[in-house]
Amino acid sequence: MTYHRYKNVVCSGVGLLLFAFSMVANAQDRVSKILDKSYIWNAVDTTKRGDLHVVFRKSFTLTDTKAPATLNLFAYNRFAVFINGEYLMRGPVRFENKGPQYANANISSYLKKGTNTVVVVVHRFDHTGQIMAHEAGFTALIELKGATNRQIKTDASWKVMPELSYTERPFAWSSIRENIDARKMPTGYTSGTFNDELWDNAVKVKNVANFFPLRKQELPFQQETVISNLTINGKPANGQLPLTIKKGDTLKVTLPDYYQAYLNLDLDAKEGVVLRLFDKDGELNNSYTTRNGLQNYTTYDTYGIKHFTIYTANGELKLNRLSVTERRYPFKRTGSFTSSDKMLNTLWDRLTRSLQILSEDAYDDCADRERVEWMDCDPPAFDVTRTAMQGPDLNGKKMYADARLLKEMLRRTALTQTPDGRVKAHTASDRWDIHGYMEDRTCDWVEGARRYYETTGDKAFIKELWVPITRQLNWFLARRTVRGLVKAREWEVSTNPLRYQVCEGTGLNAFIYKALADAAYLGIVIGKNKEATFLANAATKLRVAINKHLWDKSKGTYYSGYMDDEAAAKKLFAAQHMNISIKDGYAEPTFEAAVFAVDQAVVPAARLDSVKQFMKGKWDKPYCFMTYYYSFKQMYAENKVKTDEKVLDMIRERWQPALDYDWQTAWEHYFEEGSKVHIYGIHPAYFLSSYVLGVRPDGPVWTKKIVIEPHLGDLKYASGNVGTEFGNVAVAWTKTDTGMTFTADVPKGVTATLKLNGEHEIARLELNHKKAALKKAGDQYTTILSGGKWVGTVDYKN
Known part of the structure; x- marks a missing residue:
């Protein structure tokens, strides 16, 4: 099966080059130095502009599957990794050519006793809004601990073949559009059982001196989440698949939200059927030409989409499965905001x-x-x-x-x-x-x-x-x-x-x-x-x-x-x-x-x-x-x-x-x-959290201080969690006929300055059911809250 996933002194130019090296020098580690010397490719001119696509395969035998195993890798400028036919990851993170970063992944759970195969599909795409032009190169280091305790570097023992199915593509600033012709590649080349004996051996990249030193990636891997509840032509997708698509048929796919995502389609078709994927805004505009039989097409890049269209330009095919996978930084939304205004x-x-x-x-x-x-x-x-x-x-x-x-x-x-x-x-x-x-x-x-x-x-x-x-x-x-x-x-x-x-x-x-x-x-x-x-x-x-x-x-x-x-x-x-x-x-x-x-x-x-x-x-x-x-x-x-x-x-x-x-x-x-x-x-969203709910830092993190200063405006109540460097601060404010009630949960070890608007003269403040002192400073009343839960009542003078 073909598998596509995918005083003013101005320094001289030499001085700038030395600066770029100095930024990575302190971060260079043992792995970086090995990777820097191990770039490989196939025997083509890697210095020319334009797209280049290559598949690398490496097989090795393993007797101890309980020991740690790590894969370190980098490529100019995109890669997708499969271990024993199973998709692992894609990368690398966005980088300036002067500051590339290698990925590091624990692959122990993907390995088995006996023969294992690592397959890396490497794309040197021409520049986009997030990719710089650079000559091609791929480097990796597999470290196997335990009884074997060995290193597998990228060298001439790796098998290599051009990935020919990626044909000329239209340029897009935001994404990588794809024109795939699946007939140009053998079936199942990412699987562990594929026979690569006739493939060429990789060659060392000649111009490695042109590559800047690597350092280890600091960002966590992006989170990949399969999106459910897709609809096709207004009806749930799962209830309609498999679905035969004939020439002229149009499938309008709708997602439950807007996502930055890649697409995955399992197909059954005769050779030469042209499948088109596009959205009305033009960021997704791909084509896929089928080979004969069962096959899979997964886009390498992600696209900003909520709706997209599938149709065939000729012939017919069967769509057996369709999935959409969101890919983004793994932020967890722990803040919240609720008020008397549903729109806000x-x-x-x-x-x-x-x-x-x-x-x-x-x-x-x-x-x-x-x-x-x-x-x-x-x-x-x-x-x-x-x-x-x-x-x-x-x-x-x-x-x-x-x-x-x-x-x-x-x-x-x-x-x-x-x-x-x-x-x-x-x-x-x-x-x-x-x-x-x-x-x-x-x-x-x-x-x-x-x-x-x-x-x-x-x-x-x-x-x-x-x-x-x-x-x-x-x-x-x-x-x-x-x-x-x-x-x-x-x-x-x-x-x-x-x-x-x-x-x-x-x-x-x-x-x-x-x-x-x-x-x-x-x-x-x-x-x-x-x-x-x-x-x-x-x-x-x-x-x-x-x-x-x-x-x-x-x-x-x-x-x-x-x-x-x-x-x-x-x-x-x-x-x-x-x-x-x-x-x-x-x-x-x-x-x-x-x-x-x-x-x-x-x-x-x-x-x-x-x-x-x-x-x-x-x-x-x-x-x-x-x-x-x-x-x-x-x-x-x-x-x-x-x-x-x-x-x-x-x-x-x-x-x-x-x-x-x-x-x-x-x-x-x-x-x-x-x-x-x-x-x-x-x-x-920031102003609703930090000004309406009122929670903001009060100086650098080491002072361990925050401000709690609500600005409710015309809201009758507002509550939520506001993130800080010390954790979430939960607050709730409710206006009353005589003033306001509130709760505030201040993180342990943090001091909060409570600031209340002085336009209304405050007759009394109670904190945890006891009268509290207030200071009048300009147009505000203030008091100090230590770490802990606080229940407050504010009474205004008539």
Whole structure:
């Protein structure tokens, strides 16, 4: 049976190469060094661009099946593994060519006494949004412990044959489309009993010096789950199979939800029948040409689907079995949200589900168009991760606020660094266009490094990132003008009028200020005091420059930017139909400039009220979703009931179209354009957990502090579990005629600061049925809760 599964110093290029090696050098282990020397292929030119497909087989005898057995392997750039005919896994995890990672799997349960056969189907696919071009190569190490205690490396003893059934395929940025001709390969070549004596022997890869050193994969394997409750033409699939499909017949398959999944079909057909699989959105668009008899077709790649169509272009075949397998990062959704508003409850559920769909071996920007890892996938990806998800245990430790995907994104971004110091806006791809470099996303990356450190305390990783972070920041500092401002492309959110414009923009400079400050903080952490002082001073000078040169005194807020060629700027604005005025080089203030300045803490205390006043009345304009991410934070910071209600109203209005849509997934924008399953749209789940329920970290993880600060708005009640680094925090809030009742379960060893809105004067607070003391601080009442279960009653004065 044919089985298809599937001071500013810019370093030189040599210096960058050495940096890339240094990032993996510390992680090199004994297995890595063996694998690095053991790449094999068949006797073809592996340096040419395009797809190459090869099958490797290795048989060995085993007498002790109780002893541990481990398979370590890596391939440029995709593989699927079968042991004694049984499917084991596919991989590898997404990687930059400068930082490949090998997989490590315990295979003891797959082995038997006597002859065992490992089969690896290796694909060198041409580049996509998640695959970089590279010459082909496959390396493996099987370690058999116990009485035999031997190693089986990839060498000339492995049998090899080209996998010829993969024919020329149409390009797709998000996925690997397949045109399979099963007639071109022998039956059952992945089985343990297949006779491979006539196959060629593998050859050592000649250009192994071009391959970067391997290190062990840190991410857990993706979770594969067979999806049940499929329907075919509106009826349960299981009750209809086996099903004969004749030319012109169309089977419309519907899944119970939207998934990133691969397809598995058992077929019976005569030779030459062409089966087509496609979905209306075009990400799945595959063909399979049958050989004679019983056969199986399993797609190698996964596709974002809820519906797809099966039909035959000629002849007829029998579909004996159909299954769909979801493949994603093994997040377990342990957070929850329930309130008096059913729409918000459903929305929280669907947005956290969207995060699961968009979490594979990376945080993906979207599942229906790209599946690309961009630096700006976080925020908001990790915000929702830490509040709603628990990762698989690591060395017996429960992984609350699992930061492993964030870590890999930060690392892969560092590996994209080019000789001038810039890092790419997205990883693991060869895409170069207007989005190849995005100055703004770089600031997200530095902020993410601090977020990662404060949630894990992992100093070693910050040391790993230190050189690329400082080199990127030096690139910014080299572009300061006589005003002390950085001149580069302005912050790109789709509704920012100055997006992509090269200028001295308030938004970009505000984020660069914060990136410099974050880097200075991290430098102190790892003992880079001299560099940290330099970066801190640069941050201070930039903040002063923003407030000196970009402040519009007449309007009490910030100009959106300074453009030194006013005539060219006006011409550009007119050509792009942007309704924004410019005078003496200064572009008029915008909401984006104001909210970014406040969010990134460049606004002095004396000017804060003025800037907030400018933003009033502008909160609910038709901005893009990521602008709302920043504005919601500032709205909640006002600590006003009416503003809290406004946030919920905006969420209800702007996210309702996503719930009305068939997929019920997070959108890129609330208006029609853009992706319909996108990371940008998930952030209300974070705000519902961390602001409505009110549970948030209060400083780095080692302080063991959290804040509990509810913002119910117009909700009568709200309850749920909010994830933290210390475990889930269960809270419940219910409004009463005289105030509010609540419960809170604070993790052991953690201190929580309870903050209650001061708009209502509180007459009495009871905790565990005893009167408790409250402190009034500004517009809030506060008290401290230690670890344990708390029952509270709040009574307001009449």
